[in-house]
Amino acid sequence: MRYPDGGGLTAVERARRERVRFQAAEMFAAGMRPPQVARVLRVSRKSAYAWHAAWRQGGRDALRSKGPSGVASRMQPGWRAWLARALEQGPAVHGWREDQRWTLARISVLVARRFHVRFSQPQLSRILRQMGFSVQVPVHRAAERDEEQVRVWREETWARVERR
Incomplete structure (x- = not known):
């Protein structure tokens, strides 16, 4: 099963699954067999049997989420x-x-300079996505761009090259 960018289940999804396991524990305590529990809770028989084995060994607490x-x-x-503040300041400040x-x-x-920890680029990319940053494609314009020289090049030099 593929998970979204954050990876794994969210806290809400883990809690929901834990509630289902606790319902199964109540059903086991009432004498229901794993195939019946699987049918009622609409889970696989394999899960129901695994929950039943854990419940027999450790009770309801054995079905708690492990985080x-x-x-x-x-x-x-x-x-x-x-890091969010540093990125907002821009690269020139750093x-x-x-x-x-x-x-x-x-x-x-x-990050390595500040915290003495190295992250791989894919790992850093995931962290930045989790922080709400996204990949940006910058407008490729130099800060020192001279619009007059650009206009002259476009009108004179490029016109000569294009005629050939």
Whole structure:
């Protein structure tokens, strides 16, 4: 099963699934067999049998949610707030004056300088998406762009090249 960008189940979805397992525990306590529980709760028989085995060994508490799966991110909530502010300030404030674009490589260096932790670019991309940032395609214009020279090139130089 594929999950959205955040990965895994949300807290609401985990709670809903936990409630279903608790309903199953009540049914087991009332004497219902796993195939009946599976039919009533509209879950697979395999799940019902697994829940029944866990319930027999540890009671209702054995069916509690174990929380989100996977390793916890090293990106602390406080770091995320700092990173959001730093990104809002722009790259020039942090030493990148040649152009005004944030790249994953630059953001990775920024985080490493501040928190002494390296994130891979795909991991950093996921973190930024979770923070609400999206990929932006910048308008490719230099900060030092001279509109007069651009106009001259377009009208004179390009006109000569195009005639050939």
